[in-house]
Amino acid sequence: MKGIILKNERLNDKYRLMEIESPEFAQTAKPGQFVMVKTGLQDYLADPLLRRPFGVVDVRGNTFRLLYMLVGKGTRLMTESPAGSVIEFSSSLGNGFKSVKNQNIALAAGGVGIAPLLWIAKLLKDDGCRVTLYFGGRNQEDIILADEFRPHIDKLIITTDDGSIGEKALVTAPFEKDAAGFDRVYACGPKRMLQAVSEICVKGGVPVDVSLDERMACGMGACLGCIIYVREGEETVQKRCCVEGPVFDGSKVVWESVCR
Ligand SMILES: Cc1cc2nc3c(=O)[nH]c(=O)nc-3n(C[C@H](O)[C@H](O)[C@H](O)COP(=O)(O)OP(=O)(O)OC[C@H]3O[C@@H](n4cnc5c(N)ncnc54)[C@H](O)[C@@H]3O)c2cc1C
Ligand code: FES
Secondary structure (H helix, E strand, O other), rough: OOOEEEEEEEEEOOOEEEEEHHHHHHOOOOOOEEEEEEEEOOOOOOOOHHHHHOOOOOEEEOEEEEEEOOOOOOHHHOOOOOOOOEEEEEEOOOOOOOOOOOOEEEEEEEEHHHHOHHHHHHHHOOOOEEEEEEEOOOHHHHHHHHHHHHHHOOOEEEEEEOOOOEOOOHHHHHHHHHHHHOEEEEEEEOHHHHHHHHHHHHOOOOEEEEOOOOOOOOOOOOOOOOOEEEEEOOOOEEEEEOOOOOEEOOOOOOHHHOOO
């Protein structure tokens, strides 16, 4: 698919928010899905060859948004793609988050893991849920989009490693204190954080859905480059993060296969 970049906004030195017009994509995407992106500055003979995966932040009318952190070549080329230029992307991929009604929900985000949680927060709130967001980062720079969440959540708890905003702690510290009171948890962020959140949830008997950012090549189930292991009954089975995920039951993930 192709779309027009309407905005490519610099949030700070580390993060950008891109808005793309594509009626076709906007009509089909679901919360928690992702998209493989290739900028007009990449060609088939040059590095980087592969498309890069990004969670869909939300859909508004004919547009969708991506939040991206500057990491390497692919994301640098995204920063160099101006408003008005054309960008290529896959259809919406992966299983996404399932919404529930009238429950007490926690969202747990680490850094750019906030990206796929805004849309599901909106749906949960609309469906009568009470929503608490636990949002952790290294410092203030990582606490992005928090204001956009405020209308869709009941409570916001921020933590940073250096205490520059919110409590000086890992996000799992305040979360652990409250965890047993939630009906369900949705989490996205660094793998070790997702492992810790899942372990806390298992201890408290709370269902937990985690969105995993495995490195991906094809994004469509063909290359088997994104395999992780999950437990199914007595068995340990392989799953492709791009097709069967990126959202998995955190209590079933074999974390040693993810946190390598
Ligand atoms: C399903 C999914 C959803 C994602 N959603 C988002 C999102 O919403 N916003 C966002 O900013 N990023 C997201 N990511 C991560 C994003 O895809 C990578 O940051 C991006 O591909 C980096 O591309 P690059 O060319 O700039 O860096 P590269 O040059 O490819 O990599 C630079 C460095 O980053 C490391 N790296 C690259 N990709 C990953 C990764 N997936 N996990 C861990 N380390 C990595 C590499 O090992 C390397 O050291 C997501 C990943 C997945 C799989
Ligand atoms: S990225 Fe190729 S199978 Fe998942």
